[in-house]
Amino acid sequence: MSSEPLAATKPPTSKDTLPRKPGFAPIRPINKAGFMNRDRLQTLLLFAALVILPVIFVSMNPQYLSPGNLDSMMRQSSVLLLVVAAGTAPILLGSIDLSVGAIVSLCAVSAALLAQSMGQSAVFFVLPLGLLIGLFNGVIVSYIKLPSFLVTLGTSFAFGGIALLLSGGFPVQLVSGPLNAAFQRSLFGVFPLPLVYAVILWLVLIVFLRRTATGRFIYAIGGNERAAKTSGVNVKWVKALAFGASGLCCALAGVLVLFSTTAATPDIGNSFLLPSIAAIVMGGTPLSGGQGGAARGLIGTLILVELTNGMLIIGLPPAAQQIVQGLVVILAVLLTFDRRGVAVVK
Numbered sequence: 001m002s003s004e005p006l007a008a009t010k011p012p013t014s015k016d017t018l019p020r021k022p023g024f025a026p027i028r029p030i031n032k033a034g035f036m037n038r039d040r041l042q043t044l045l046l047f048a049a050l051v052i053l054p055v056i057f058v059s060m061n062p063q064y065l066s067p068g069n070l071d072s073m074m075r076q077s078s079v080l081l082l083v084v085a086a087g088t089a090p091i092l093l094g095s096i097d098l099s100v101g102a103i104v105s106l107c108a109v110s111a112a113l114l115a116q117s118m119g120q121s122a123v124f125f126v127l128p129l130g131l132l133i134g135l136f137n138g139v140i141v142s143y144i145k146l147p148s149f150l151v152t153l154g155t156s157f158a159f160g161g162i163a164l165l166l167s168g169g170f171p172v173q174l175v176s177g178p179l180n181a182a183f184q185r186s187l188f189g190v191f192p193l194p195l196v197y198a199v200i201l202w203l204v205l206i207v208f209l210r211r212t213a214t215g216r217f218i219y220a221i222g223g224n225e226r227a228a229k230t231s232g233v234n235v236k237w238v239k240a241l242a243f244g245a246s247g248l249c250c251a252l253a254g255v256l257v258l259f260s261t262t263a264a265t266p267d268i269g270n271s272f273l274l275p276s277i278a279a280i281v282m283g284g285t286p287l288s289g290g291q292g293g294a295a296r297g298l299i300g301t302l303i304l305v306e307l308t309n310g311m312l313i314i315g316l317p318p319a320a321q322q323i324v325q326g327l328v329v330i331l332a333v334l335l336t337f338d339r340r341g342v343a344v345v346k
Contacts, residue, residue: 042284046299053303057310064313071192077305078194079257083269083276084283084297085198085205086249089242091280092209094222094289095141095148097246100276102159103133104269107254109163112172112264120177123258126251133159134247138240156273163266171263183259194256201252205294208245218242222289278325279304282332300332 057064083100090097107126114122137155141148166172186192209215217238220228229235253272258264283300285292307328311321 046282046284046296046303049303050299050306053306053310057306057314060314064310069309069313071186073305073309074195075192075260076309077301078192078198079253079260080272080275080279080305081195081198081202081298081301082249082253082256083272084279084301085202085294086246086253087276087280088205088285088292088294088297089209089218089245090148091277091285091287092218092222092289092291092293093239093242094225094287095239095243096152096277096287097134097137097243098149098152098273099133099137099156099159100246100250101269101271101273102156102163103130103247103250104254104257104272105264105266106133106159106163106166106269107251108258108264108268109167109172109266111255111258112174113166115175115177116172120175120179123179123255126254127248130247130249130251130254131244132247134250135240135244137247138243141243142236142239160266160270167264167266169266171265174258174262174264180259183256194260197252197256201249202294202298205245205249209293214238214241219290222291224290275304275308278329278332281329287333 054064063069083104086100086103087097107130110129111123111126114125133155137148137152140146140151140155183194187196209218217228217233220231220233221235221238225235250269254264254269257268261268279300280292280297281287281300282303283292283296283298285296285300304325307325308321311324316324
């Protein structure tokens with residue numbers, strides 16, 4: 001028998017790691033300083049892009065900062081900002097809503113038809129319609145427990161089909177009325193009123209997410225759904241409510257796009273889906289949920305509009321524009337997605 005004494009058991013330290021389920025790296029202590037530095041770096045890069053892009057495009061075409069082009073960019077930003085607001089709450093949950101474009105289309109067509117039969121003021125009847133559509137998505141996701149990706153992909157086809165059925169496949173004209181001035185004029189002759197409405201809603205969404213219990217529950221669910229449920233959060237209802245808010249924002253976007261184009265087509269909202277997701281991710285809200293928010297979505301929207309408009313005004317071919325947009329989105333994901341705790345990516 002060996003005469004050497006048995007080594008004393010070394011107590012675990014904070015540097016020791018614990019095993020986790022397959023596919024994930026061992027649990028490590030959270031480096032708060034590193035997280036803050038990374039967050040600040042992301043914010044700095046976003047603001048740098050917001051300033052540098054106009055400088056680049058102005059050097060290539062001075063018309064980039066002309067009053068007419070600035071007005072065009074602000075009007076483009078208004079509808080996209082509402083769709084970005086619509087997609088933010090589901091993504092903060094760690095889910096996604098792929099039906100936002102179809103809901104915008106359905107609400108725009110419905111608003112145009114209501115205006116034809118009941119007058120322009122009837123366009124606002126689509127707001128409860130959008131809320132109900134969003135709740136429909138949320139109830140299926142949360143109470144029936146189906147993946148949001150598949151549910152909203154399916155309902156996007158269904159809502160698009162209903163819009164096509166209602167319109168008959170033709171543009172539905174908006175009748176003239178007293179509300180035209182409220183959506184087509186500018187505040188102080190500078191800021192288009194649709195942008196003002198979108199910014200007001202954006203501020204309301206920030207307050208909702210940051211200052212209300214439901215908003216904080218959305219962040220908690222996105223960060224750790226199991227822990228939120230254990231803490232007493234009504235996870236199913238909060239999820240349904242987040243999707244309902246998404247539908248309401250889409251309905252407002254449908255009204256804005258209807259007044260800006262004066263006609264609604266069954267696919268009028270489809271072009272906003274992918275740019276809205278890109279703006280959310282570009283702004284620093286990861287698809288994994290629990291971080292970011294509406295404020296960052298605004299920055300992502302502005303960067304995307306600056307980029308899209310700039311490439312258009314310098315005459316970049318459409319194919320090259322799509323390539324640049326794709327590369328920018330990948331770069332944004334690279335900067336916002338925290339890969340330190342993930343060992344396997346599928």
